[in-house]
Amino acid sequence: MTEPAPPTAPPAPGPWQRATVLATHPETATARTLRLGLTAPVPHLPGQHYLVRLVAPDGYAATRSYSVASAPDDSGEVELTVELLPDGEVSAFLHDVLEVGDVLEVRGPIGGWLAWPGDTPALLVGGGSGVVPLMAMLRHARRTGASDLIRMVVSVRTPEDLYYASELPGPEVTVVHTRRAPPGDPRPPGHLRAADLPAIAPGTTAYVCGSSGFADAASALLVEAGMPVTAIRVERFGPTG
Numbered sequence: 001m002t003e004p005a006p007p008t009a010p011p012a013p014g015p016w017q018r019a020t021v022l023a024t025h026p027e028t029a030t031a032r033t034l035r036l037g038l039t040a041p042v043p044h045l046p047g048q049h050y051l052v053r054l055v056a057p058d059g060y061a062a063t064r065s066y067s068v069a070s071a072p073d074d075s076g077e078v079e080l081t082v083e084l085l086p087d088g089e090v091s092a093f094l095h096d097v098l099e100v101g102d103v104l105e106v107r108g109p110i111g112g113w114l115a116w117p118g119d120t121p122a123l124l125v126g127g128g129s130g131v132v133p134l135m136a137m138l139r140h141a142r143r144t145g146a147s148d149l150i151r152m153v154v155s156v157r158t159p160e161d162l163y164y165a166s167e168l169p170g171p172e173v174t175v176v177h178t179r180r181a182p183p184g185d186p187r188p189p190g191h192l193r194a195a196d197l198p199a200i201a202p203g204t205t206a207y208v209c210g211s212s213g214f215a216d217a218a219s220a221l222l223v224e225a226g227m228p229v230t231a232i233r234v235e236r237f238g239p240t241g
Contacts, residue, residue: 014040014042014107014108015107016053016105016106016107017038017039017040017105017106017107018039018103018104018105018106019036019037019038019039019078019103019104019105019106020036020037020101020102020103020104021034021035021036021098021099021100021101021102021103021104022035022036022037022077022100023035023100024098024099024100027081027163027164027165028160028161028162028163029160030083030084030095031081031082031083031084031095031129031163032081032082032084032094032095033069033079033080033081033082034079034080034081034082034094034098035070035077035078035079036077036078036079036080036104036106037076037077038076038077038078038106041076041077042108042109043072043109044068044072044078044108044109045072045109045112045115045116045117045118046068046071046072046115046116046118046133046136046137046139046140047067047111047114047115047116047133047134047136047137047207048067048068048108048109048110048111048112048114048115048133048136049065049066049067049068049108049109049110049111049133050065050066050068050078050080050106050107050108050109050110051063051064051065051106051107051108051110052064052065052066052080052090052094052104052105052106053104053105053106053107054089054090054093054104054105055105062089062090063090064090064091065110066080066081066082066132067080067081067132067133067136068080068108068109068132068133068136069081069132069133069135069136069139069164070136070139071136071139071140071143072140073143081129081132081135081163082094082095083129084096113233113235114133114207114209114233114235116137116140116205116207118137118140118141118144118146119146119149120149120203120205121149121201121202121203121204121205122137122149122150122151122204122205122206122207123151123152123153123197123198123200123204123205123206123207123222123227124137124138124150124151124152124153124206124207125152125153125155125192125197125206125207125208125209125210125218125222126152126153126154126155126208126209126210127154127155127156127192127209127210127211127214127215127218128155128156128157128161128210128211128214128237129163129210129237130208130209130210130211130214130215130235130237131154131163131164131168131209132163132209133207133209133235134152134154134207134209135163135164135168137150137207138150138152138168138172138173141172142170142172147170147171147172150172151172151174151198152172152173152174153173153174153175153176153192153196153197153198154168154173154174154175154176155175155176155177155178155191155192155210155214155218156175156176156177156178157177157178157179157180158177158179158180159177159180159181159182162175174196174198176190176192176196177189178190178191178192191217192214192217192218192221193221194221194224194225197221197222197225200222200225200226200227204227204231205231205232205233206222206227206231206232206233207233207235208222208232208233208234208235209234209235209236209237210236210237211236211237212236215234215235215236219232219234
């Protein structure tokens with residue numbers, strides 16, 4: 001498999017297409033990653049998302065948006081990580097019912113605001129499931145030898161809540177635990193603070209993703225650290241089920 005550079009501008013999303021579930025694995029007790037084989041692959045930028053549509057036998061349809069966690073490549077496959085939400089009709093099906101070999105309807109890739117072109121300095125700040133689109137950026141940077149352009153700060157409640165736990169750690173990444181830290185962690189549990197942020201290189205764009213409260217707090221810390229508001233891109237995640 002080769003790792004081509006992503007497109008320099010977000011591609012226009014294609015029509016709805018069929019995607020076959022090739023593999024699944026758990027990230028946490030309430031998060032599951034799906035690897036999908038696309039019928040009509042379209043190159044994506046790290047940070048974009050796909051729509052997933054479920055249609056019931058009676059014609060009722062439910063559509064949800066899920067960020068791409070995988071880096072761009074030429075495999076024709078993408079990975080989406082799904083958080084199981086209370087009473088979520090779509091997330092519950094994708095998390096608990098969907099099996100390898102099943103077929104979904106998807107449309108994408110979509111979004112340009114949070115998309116990283118892959119060749120500019122970036123500070124990634126994610127809270128909880130907000131790490132998903134940022135993981136696509138980190139994976140792309142590592143695969144293309146551009147890790148020096150990326151710095152990442154991830155905020156989670158406990159070690160068990162950390163997505164991509166076996167892959168995420170590295171010199172580019174700082175993990176902040178807000179409720180319970182692992183043994184030996186020199187940082188006591190607590191909310192993200194200014195001291196957790198790395199030095200901000202000139203020309204850096206910040207990509208912030210998480211709940212509305214987390215996004216507001218992280219953005220305020222970045223502004224206090226001297227980052228121009230125009231250099232901060234925010235995507236808020238909300239419970240859509």
